[in-house]
Amino acid sequence: MPKNIAIFASGSGSNAENIIRYFAGSAELKFPVILSNKPDAFIHERAKNLNVPSLTFSKQEFEAGDKILEVLKSYDIYAIVLAGFLLKVPVEIIKAYPHRIINIHPALLPKYGGKGMYGERVHKAVKEQGDTESGITIHYVNENYDEGNVIFQALCEVLPTDTCEDIAAKVHALEYEHFPKVIEQIWG
Ligand code: GAR
Numbered sequence: 001m002p003k004n005i006a007i008f009a010s011g012s013g014s015n016a017e018n019i020i021r022y023f024a025g026s027a028e029l030k031f032p033v034i035l036s037n038k039p040d041a042f043i044h045e046r047a048k049n050l051n052v053p054s055l056t057f058s059k060q061e062f063e064a065g066d067k068i069l070e071v072l073k074s075y076d077i078y079a080i081v082l083a084g085f086l087l088k089v090p091v092e093i094i095k096a097y098p099h100r101i102i103n104i105h106p107a108l109l110p111k112y113g114g115k116g117m118y119g120e121r122v123h124k125a126v127k128e129q130g131d132t133e134s135g136i137t138i139h140y141v142n143e144n145y146d147e148g149n150v151i152f153q154a155l156c157e158v159l160p161t162d163t164c165e166d167i168a169a170k171v172h173a174l175e176y177e178h179f180p181k182v183i184e185q186i187w188g
Helices: 014-022 043-050 059-064 066-074 091-096 119-129 164-187
Strands: 003-008 029-036 054-056 077-082 101-105 133-140 150-157
Touching: 003 014, 003 164, 014 029, 014 043, 014 164, 029 043, 029 066, 029 164, 043 054, 059 066, 066 077, 066 091, 077 164, 101 164, 119 164, 133 164, 150 164
Parallel strands: 003 029, 003 077, 029 054, 077 101
Antiparallel strands: 101 133, 133 150
């Protein structure tokens, strides 16, 4: 029996697309639905092109949890992947999916984690600190932002001449390479 995985995404959705394409035709893992808190996010365009339903819920609905859990149940969801999802996952959902929710963070946690640290803000902070490396962290999700157990990290070099966009490009490349493989390793 294949395992069904839901993707939660708030933004462009390039990781979501990369994951779905990687597993197209997989007998083990299926990605039957995308959930978002942003009705106008580009993820919905990608979802349309990928033929995957994408549903939008308000912040309040995510925080309440019950409606989300119903949807997850209706798709027989085994696990959840956060791919650029910016809301905190409520305790009800974490309890319903113990060790079955993972997130990707665009830096080397515990550096540059926590509330408000996402996407470009993270790369800006790395640049401002003059760090010589950055990378990605894939971790289990618990009640606190970016504090669950780390599953995987990969590093990239940051040059003094790198712009935030350059850092973002290096980090995205690592995300595209490793995120699907980590999902495959833990649930495939
Ligand atoms: C990714 O770089 C991901 O690591 C980051 O948001 C980006 C989403 O890009 N996530 C966070 O910052 C979570 N704190 P995408 O929508 O193109 O996949």
